Amino acid sequence: MSGRRLDVLAIGNALVDVLSQESDEFVHEHGLERGAMTLVDAERAQALYDAMGPATEVSGGTAANTAAGLASFGASVGFVGRVRDDQLGAVFAHDIRAIGVEFATAPASEGAPTGRCLIVVTPDAERTMSTFLGAASQLGPEDIDSEVVAAADITYLEGYLFDQPKAKEAFRHAARLAHDAGNRVALTLSDSFCVERHRADFLDLVEGQVDVLFANEAEVRSLYETDDFDGALAHVRGHCEIAALTRSEQGSVVVAGEDVHIVDAHPVAKVVDTTGAGDQYAAGFLHGLTHGHDLATCGRLGALAAAEVISHLGARPETSLAELARAELELA
Amino acid sequence: MSGRRLDVLAIGNALVDVLSQESDEFVHEHGLERGAMTLVDAERAQALYDAMGPATEVSGGTAANTAAGLASFGASVGFVGRVRDDQLGAVFAHDIRAIGVEFATAPASEGAPTGRCLIVVTPDAERTMSTFLGAASQLGPEDIDSEVVAAADITYLEGYLFDQPKAKEAFRHAARLAHDAGNRVALTLSDSFCVERHRADFLDLVEGQVDVLFANEAEVRSLYETDDFDGALAHVRGHCEIAALTRSEQGSVVVAGEDVHIVDAHPVAKVVDTTGAGDQYAAGFLHGLTHGHDLATCGRLGALAAAEVISHLGARPETSLAELARAELELA
Numbered sequence: 001m002s003g004r005r006l007d008v009l010a011i012g013n014a015l016v017d018v019l020s021q022e023s024d025e026f027v028h029e030h031g032l033e034r035g036a037m038t039l040v041d042a043e044r045a046q047a048l049y050d051a052m053g054p055a056t057e058v059s060g061g062t063a064a065n066t067a068a069g070l071a072s073f074g075a076s077v078g079f080v081g082r083v084r085d086d087q088l089g090a091v092f093a094h095d096i097r098a099i100g101v102e103f104a105t106a107p108a109s110e111g112a113p114t115g116r117c118l119i120v121v122t123p124d125a126e127r128t129m130s131t132f133l134g135a136a137s138q139l140g141p142e143d144i145d146s147e148v149v150a151a152a153d154i155t156y157l158e159g160y161l162f163d164q165p166k167a168k169e170a171f172r173h174a175a176r177l178a179h180d181a182g183n184r185v186a187l188t189l190s191d192s193f194c195v196e197r198h199r200a201d202f203l204d205l206v207e208g209q210v211d212v213l214f215a216n217e218a219e220v221r222s223l224y225e226t227d228d229f230d231g232a233l234a235h236v237r238g239h240c241e242i243a244a245l246t247r248s249e250q251g252s253v254v255v256a257g258e259d260v261h262i263v264d265a266h267p268v269a270k271v272v273d274t275t276g277a278g279d280q281y282a283a284g285f286l287h288g289l290t291h292g293h294d295l296a297t298c299g300r301l302g303a304l305a306a307a308e309v310i311s312h313l314g315a316r317p318e319t320s321l322a323e324l325a326r327a328e329l330e331l332a
Numbered sequence: 333m334s335g336r337r338l339d340v341l342a343i344g345n346a347l348v349d350v351l352s353q354e355s356d357e358f359v360h361e362h363g364l365e366r367g368a369m370t371l372v373d374a375e376r377a378q379a380l381y382d383a384m385g386p387a388t389e390v391s392g393g394t395a396a397n398t399a400a401g402l403a404s405f406g407a408s409v410g411f412v413g414r415v416r417d418d419q420l421g422a423v424f425a426h427d428i429r430a431i432g433v434e435f436a437t438a439p440a441s442e443g444a445p446t447g448r449c450l451i452v453v454t455p456d457a458e459r460t461m462s463t464f465l466g467a468a469s470q471l472g473p474e475d476i477d478s479e480v481v482a483a484a485d486i487t488y489l490e491g492y493l494f495d496q497p498k499a500k501e502a503f504r505h506a507a508r509l510a511h512d513a514g515n516r517v518a519l520t521l522s523d524s525f526c527v528e529r530h531r532a533d534f535l536d537l538v539e540g541q542v543d544v545l546f547a548n549e550a551e552v553r554s555l556y557e558t559d560d561f562d563g564a565l566a567h568v569r570g571h572c573e574i575a576a577l578t579r580s581e582q583g584s585v586v587v588a589g590e591d592v593h594i595v596d597a598h599p600v601a602k603v604v605d606t607t608g609a610g611d612q613y614a615a616g617f618l619h620g621l622t623h624g625h626d627l628a629t630c631g632r633l634g635a636l637a638a639a640e641v642i643s644h645l646g647a648r649p650e651t652s653l654a655e656l657a658r659a660e661l662e663l664a
Contacts, residue, residue: 020430021650054400054427054648057389068386087419087445095386098352113419313645316386318353 006102007075007290008186009152011144011174012063013136013160013167014081014105016088017315019119020055027120027128036193037117037129039163045132048118057088058314059095060117061136062190062279063158065315069283069305071100072321075290078102078152080143080174084135088114099316105143108135119275127275133164140166141173149174150181153290154212156282159190162198175209184241186212188282189219196222206239212289213243214282220245244285244299246278246306254285254299263299266307276315280305284321297329304328338434339407339622340518341484343476343506344395345468345492345499346413346437348420349647351451352387359452359460368525369449369461371495377464380450389420390646391427392449393468394522394611395490397647401615401637403432404653407622410434410484412475412506416467420446431648437475440467451607459607465496472498473505481506482513485622486544488614491522494530507541516573518544520614521551528554538571544621545575546614552577576617576631578610578638586617586631595631598639608647612637616653629661636660 027034030048040048049055059068061081070077079096083089085107092114096103115134119127139161149155155178161167175185187202187210189195195202202223206213213236215223220232220243229247236243237255246252254261284305288298304324308317359366362380372380381387391400393413402409411428415421417439424446428435447466451459471493481487487510493499507517519534519542521527527534534555538545545568547555552564552575561579565587568575574588586593616637620630636656640649 049426052426052430054391054430055423056646057423059386091387091389094381094384098384098386314388 004076004151006078006148006152008067008070008154008156008286009078009080009148010063010067010070010156011080011161011170012158013061013115013131013133013139014064014083014092015061015115015117015131015136016092017058017060017117017119018049018055019058019121020052022053022120022122024122026051027122032120032128032130033193034128035126037131037160037191040130040132042112042132042134045116045118045130048130052118052120057091059092060315062160062188063156064096065276065279066156066188066282066286067101068096068099068316069280069309069321070287072317073283073287073301073305073325074322075287078104078148080105080139082108082135082139082143083114084108084111086113088116089135108138111135111138125273137164137167139164139170141170144170144174144177146177149177150183152178152183154184154186154286156186156188156286158188159194159198159202162201163194179209184211185209186214186286188214188278189223192218192222195219199223206236211241212286213240214246214278214285215243216246216248216278242295244281244302246281248277252281252299252302254295256295259295261296261299263296263303266300266303268307268311271310273313274310276309277306279315280309280317287325300328301325336408336483338410338480338484340399340402340486340488340618341410341412341480342395342399342402342488343412343493343502344490345393345447345463345465345471346396346415346424347393347447347449347463347468348424349390349392349449349451350381350387351390351453352384354385354452354454356454358383359454364452364460364462365525366460367458369463369492369523372462372464374444374464374466377448377450377462380462384450384452389423391424392647394492394520395488396428397608397611398488398520398614398618399433400428400431400648401612401653402619404649405615405619405633405637405657406654407619410436410480412437412471414440414467414471414475415446416440416443418445420448421467440470443467443470457605469496469499471496471502473502476502476506476509478509481509482515484510484515486516486518486618488518488520488618490520491526491530491534494533495526511541516543517541518546518618520546520610521555524550524554527551531555538568543573544618545572546578546610546617547575548578548580548610574627576613576634578613580609583635584613584631586627588627591627593628593631595628595635598632598635600639600643603642605645606642608641609638611647612641612649619657632660633657
């Protein structure tokens with residue numbers, strides 16, 4: 001990377017999304033877990049792809065989507081994740097650089113191909129994801145450049161990294177480096193099934209190493225094994241410096257010790273596709289946090305970015321978030 | 333292929349579309365010909381791709397889009413076109429087979445990668461295309477299976493094939509085989525710039541070898557070098573058995589000797605993206621023609637398919653055209 005100061009360094013799975021529209025029967029027939037992200041091997045991914053209808057390819061990955069959103073806000077942001085030196089890897093690298101993210105992880109020259117997330121969209125607009133991690137699973141501590149982490153105000157990590165031992169190691173290594181350099185660590189819990197898979201680890205992390213936590217209601221309830229959002233809120237308040245908890249159309253709650261903000265959702269004319277709402281909320285929030293805004297404004301910027309992304313198909317912004325933010329902040 | 337009877341065999345460039353939204357300045361700065369399809373070499377394609385913003389990948393190719401539309405109508409249809417054995421080639425093959433088209437052309441195991449069409453969408457929804465043909469340009473007479481051509485009621489060819497000597501040879505070879513077997517040959521003129529590049533050839537073809545001609549107003553005016561649609565119409569009437577001439581929101585005109593039909597455009601609630609309108613008109617028309625419908629009904633089925641595709645992003649149908657056709661024909 002260029003050696004310049006970064007607002008955020010995002011670390012996650014480098015994936016290309018492969019989307020098709022399917023019936024509810026398709027989800028049932030292929031034994032998919034509705035609404036969840038399930039890891040699949042190459043063979044299963046191929047069988048599922050063969051069964052899927054005509055598809056569209058678009059760059060994805062949760063932390064990568066957040067990095068794209070931050071770049072759209074005008075933040076300086078880097079991304080670390082593994083692709084292979086193949087066509088889908090070139091697509092991923094093109095798209096993330098084209099939006100202004102520094103992406104310097106060298107593509108693997110051997111091993112599994114670039115990872116992909118097979119996304120089946122059912123008529124209710126819900127998405128069911130089957131991820132073949134491929135080259136993304138090769139991310140390891142050796143891909144984390146200590147100088148780059150030291151140069152980033154916030155190192156942002158996705159929970160999905162815990163699904164692979166090497167990536168988990170990379171995660172812990174990056175968090176340590178960030179704290180050693182006096183910087184902050186942010187985590188998104190990714191999805192409630194991921195929380196179930198790694199609950200003990202995540203609880204440990206949230207208590208000890210995470211400064212900024214992003215979670216939606218299902219994720220934070222799963223983390224604390226409670227059906228009660230308010231109860232989960234009470235737990236999380238004591239555990240990390242800042243928690244931003246999203247609740248779809250009910251907006252978000254931002255807590256930082258005694259400080260609590262209830263932030264309304266940003267109005268949307270028509271919700272087209274909710275994918276990426278959490279990723280973009282994190283982008284807006286982190287942009288605010290690294291640009292001197294108070295926590296309520298961080299939440300509002302998160303809501304603004306989430307509203308943009310759910311108003312169209314796809315998980316990355318199509319409108320300049322910097323311009324939307326300018327208009328929003330002038331109004332305030 | 334399976335050896336079964338085909339309604340239509342489509343032959344064309346096998347391409348993956350790479351779409352990004354850009355400003356008018358982008359088109360100007362990069363010396364692109366607005367609204368046209370320009371052929372580019374690998375180096376120019378890479379330079380342009382590097383300059384483009386984040387993109388979406390989706391299978392394309394004009395005759396391939398028509399084949400997809402025919403399959404959606406429930407017609408039995410095959411496609412011949414060249415990809416390489418790479419990831420984009422796998423994407424193309426998946427998408428066209430997934431919609432029900434027989435696609436048996438073996439992928440090239442060496443040479444240029446799968447072809448792609450870089451599509452820049454400007455704020456007025458116009459598309460400017462730069463095509464790197466790659467493996468598609470390797471299509472040659474040896475890829476045309478005489479038994480498959482003999483088994484197809486109509487062999488449908490795209491004008492863009494004339495941009496490459498080998499593909500042009502394949503085109504002529506296929507047309508000859510089709511006629512030898514007592515079948516019909518259909519041609520789409522592709523675009524008015526393509527007509528300009530190959531006017532003499534196309535005039536020859538239309539007079540001597542084309543039974544069914546598809547052209548939009550600009551293309552047929554360019555073919556006969558006239559500013560007058562009615563004048564072009566008079567020319568074309570004498571030259572091929574059937575001509576279906578599309579005029580955007582003004583509908584289409586179908587001529588077959590003395591027989592002339594004026595077909596209205598099918599109403600569309602909101603035009604989102606006009607790409608693929610001509611490809612899908614051809615699909616509807618050819619479906620009608622191979623299923624015993626009169627020419628006016630063929631035109632109506634074309635208008636129906638065109639209306640479906642312009643009501644969403646992308647050049648292939650997202651709704652079952654068979655179901656739309658059923659409803660439309662019951663109404664009549």
